Amino acid sequence: MGEKYGRREWITALACGALSSALAAPGCDRSGAGSGGASANEWRVGVYLSLSGADTSFGVDTREGIALAVDEINAAGGVKGRPIKLLFEDDKSNPQEASNKVLQLINRDKVVALLGEVSSARSKAAGIVANKNQIPMIAPSATNAEVTKVGPFVFRACYTDDKQGQVGARFVVETLGKKRLAVLFASDDLYSSGLADEFRREAKKLGAEVVLEKSFLKNETNFTTYLNEIRDARPEIIYAPVYYNAMVPIARQAKAAGIPGSQFVGGDGWHADSLVTDAGEEIEGAYFTNHFSPDVPWPHSQAFVKAYAARFKREPSALAAQGYDAAKLLADAIGRAKGDTPASIRDAIAETKDFQGATGKIAINAERNADKPLVIVQLKGKKFTYHSTVGDK
Known part of the structure; x- marks a missing residue:
C-alpha cells in the first residue's frame, strides 16, 4: 500500500522535500519524537485520519497524498520562507477518537490549521472541536452537507453529497436511460444515508421509479437477503452509495444471486x-461518481499521478x-493570508478562487x-477508468 509511517509522523524542514532526502535527512524525524508548542520557524499543521480500523485504506491513501504535497511545497522553499510540519494522528476510524485527537493537536501541539477527515461523521x-477553538480545518x-455547517472555521476540498447524488441520478436516468431503480445503503452512516436521500429525490424529479429500497447497518456483512x-x-x-469495504461483499454476493456488476452505480466511497x-x-x-480518476486527461492531474506513482509505486x-x-x-x-494567525488563514481559505488542483x-x-468538477468512473478490466466530467475542470 505504499510508504508506511508510524502512528505519529513529523515532516520537517526543507531537507524533507524529496523522498530520498527525506529518508536520510537528520531533520526529518519519522519516529514521532519531538516537542510540542508553536514555532516561528515552521507552520504546524495537524492531520487526523483513519490509519487503523474499518476505513484504514482511505486514511492511508489520504496521508500519502498530503505527505507528497507537503514534501513538494517544502522542497520549493516552504510557505513565506517557512516549512510546513505535519503532525499525523490516527483516529482509529472512530468519531470520538477524531475529536480527542484534534483537541490534542490544538492544545498540546499548537497547530495553526487541521486537515481531515475522509468520513463525514468523523x-x-x-x-x-476545531470551530470551538477557532482553528481552520x-x-x-467528507461530502455530507452537515460537515461545514458546524461553523465558520470548517471547510472542505470536495463537492457535497447533494451535488454527487444529483449528478449520479442524472447520469443513471439521462445518460444510461434507466428508469427502474433500487437503492441499497447503510442507514446508520451519515455518508451513505445522505447520498441515498439525494439520489432518490433527484431520480424521482427526473421521472424514474425507485422500485425498492433496502437499508442495512454498516457492520453487516451478509447482504444475500437484501440482494435477492x-x-x-x-x-x-441498483444505486449503492456505500464504502468500499461494504461493496466488496455486496458485489460478491450479488454475483452469486445472479446480479451482474454492471447493474450497480455508486459514489466516491468505492474508490x-x-x-x-x-x-x-x-x-x-459498474459506474460511480468520484472526485478523480488516475487517467483523467488534465495536465495538473497527470503531473500529480506521475509524481505519486514515482514515490508510491x-x-x-x-x-x-x-x-x-x-x-x-x-x-x-497560508501564503495569501494577511497574517500568521489561524484566523487570518481561515479568511484566506474562504477567499480561495480558481485554485488548480x-x-x-x-x-x-x-x-x-x-465548487469543482465531478468525474464519472467505470470499472473495466479490474481498473478505475475515466468516463466523463461534469463541471469546469
Missing part, C-alpha cells in the same frame, strides 16, 4: 484498491488526490464548500 465531530473528502429481494423487484440499476483486487470481476462494468486513488489538493489549498491560503479547479463558496 469530520463533523472533529470540526465542532479542511476536510479532504432487489433482484426479484427487477430494477435496471479503494481493495475493491478491484477483491471484487474486480464481480463489479465489472502505484496509481493514486481519489482519496490520495483529495488529500494532495487539501494540503496544497491550505498552503496556498489535481482534482480540477476549486473555488470555496459562501458555505465553505468546494
